[in-house]
Amino acid sequence: MTGPHILVIDDEPQILRALRTILSAHKYRVTIAQTGEEGLALAAAEHPDIIILDLGLPDMDGITVCAHLREWTEIPIIILSVRNQEQDKVKALDKGADDYLVKPFGIEELLARIRVALRHLAKSQGDHETVITSGPIEIDLARHIVTLDGAEVKLTATEFKLLAYLASHTGRVLTHQNILSNVWGPEYLENVEYLRVFMSQLRKKLETDPKQPRYLLSEPGVGYRFVTED
């Protein structure tokens, strides 16, 4: 009995060698593709549970692969990128990627992202939760109530809307533009300052140490992410 099936699309043999060994040891079934073309074919043929996709492929760029995949499947996609590719990361996320990791990354980080993606997959196939819990935070989406260690926290309308939007995509990186257009409206795409200020207010109300947030995380140059504790 093997675990979930992961398709890794990357062209560097050493990374593939390491990932295959590590992921197999964690009981994942691993398939490997070294080009975008091959990756798209394998994704269609084998229907993996998760795709790990490198942005720099020899035949086409990862963003294009992402866009092609999203034409027919909702399989979670985790992007691997190198530094100085913030614009590319944002583009990939906008094209439907679920998450990204910057090389070099710690393997715990990758495993955590894989778990989040799998949970997200299970959730999207089942019923939508109306109550989301992360550590001491409990968000009741239907009743518009947020509690911290059982005590109700007063949030303004926008604060709640922002938290609810992040929480309903738990674990996923949401780009600034994505959040702004969904919470404030499409005409606010450039007003990142709203997001900064309201995130900071949310952290003050919900995080034990707002300076070292554990649930409402910044993704520098890209966006924000709400995480639940594993």
Added chain:
Amino acid sequence: MTSSSSKHWLIAKLRNFILAFSVISVTTLILFLLRERFSASTVALLYLVPVLICTTFWGFWPGILSAFIAFLAYNFFFLLPYYTFIVHQTQDIIALVIFLGVAVLISQLVGRAKASLAMAVARESETTRLYEFSLGLAGVNDLDEIAGVIAHKTFDTMQPDRLVLRIKPTNLESPITIALPLEDVSAGKPDLVIPLETVRTFLGDLSLWLDRGRLAPSEERVLSTLAAQGALALERAALERAETRARVLEESDRLKSSLLSSVSHEFRTPLATIKASTTSLLSDQIPWESRDRKELLSVVDEETDYLNYLVGNLLDMSRIEAGALKPNRQWNILSEIVEGVITRMHRVLREYRLEVDIPEQLPLVPVDYIQMEQVFTNLLHNSAKYAPAGSTIQVSARRQDGDSLMVMVKNEGPQVAPDHLERIFDKFYRVTEPEKVSGTGLGLSICKGVIEAHGGRIWAKNLPNGFAFIFKLPLTWEGAPPPVVEEERL
């Protein structure tokens, strides 16, 4: 020569002759009315006045014409017998001949004086133009500008229908073509092509289209002087540029080899540690205790982080060098950036006490989040590198003069000699010996690059009990002050 211009010329000449004729006619009329009062010899003298006027105003040939007409009129109206060209008296014949001689002589003398005056004026204006030209070229070092000066000055001086200046391309420069007047694109064979060349090289040429077909000798002289001076200026500029380029290349070569040696030295150290740890772990000779195994692996982990930091700095440096460091500004919360960096660097900073003093009410700052992260990362790395373990590193920020932000990263590290303070932001500059303290010497120069790209300034300062990096950033963005996001009521 075009027909219209030769017609003009003819009309002008004809006008002069007609005017000369008229003056003599009027003089004759006046003298005729006064014939009884003057003797014939006085009349002859009086006739010299209009001849003089004609020569002075309308030139030599109209002067000669006036002399002849005056001669005939004098004979006809004032010498007996009147109204014939017959002369009876011998003395009258002598007077007539002398009159003609004197009139012609006057015409000649005056005409020659006028011509030499005109030539002197022309020479003077020629000299002035050449002076202006060399003055125009003197302050200019740019090839395009020099070409512009040559083309425009030649155009102004020669007044051609059209002018085209071509500078041939070299291995360093692209070709330049200037056509005047700008809108005129009509081609055809030029009337005149002057090469722009010096003893050493041929640089290009100057083509002229002239309505008058050819140039006067004086104009040709001016043109060849313009061309020669222009060519010299062009050559000087080209040589200067080639020299600058050679110097820049040499400097960049020197920097590159310095970078390579610095980087290879820098990478070897963590690589050596990693290699030692992993080969130990791979070896079957020692059954490692789990505590030791963990220690070795932590070393490997930390060293890879450090390698990654070095590579990041190299990438940033190459972007700064390529001029690609354009900040992607947004209104950001400074403390969020600083706290993020501190969290990420917890391993590097674990032996230090960290104090962050950023006031709550500090306005939003217009910066590139990622680049500012890099600035703080490098400043904190530097502080951790030099300050003794267990000491305090402080990050503080204040609004200053209303529209700027002052940030200070303070550590308890050793002081830096005053004459080094400026230079620590230079590339590859390290105060201590390369062997003593690790680092590529890139970190601080990246900070400088980023801060300056944000329109700010960074400097370092010795403190009574330590050392501080200070930078100042504008709080306005394209003239706009920090936005205030309204608080929402519950």
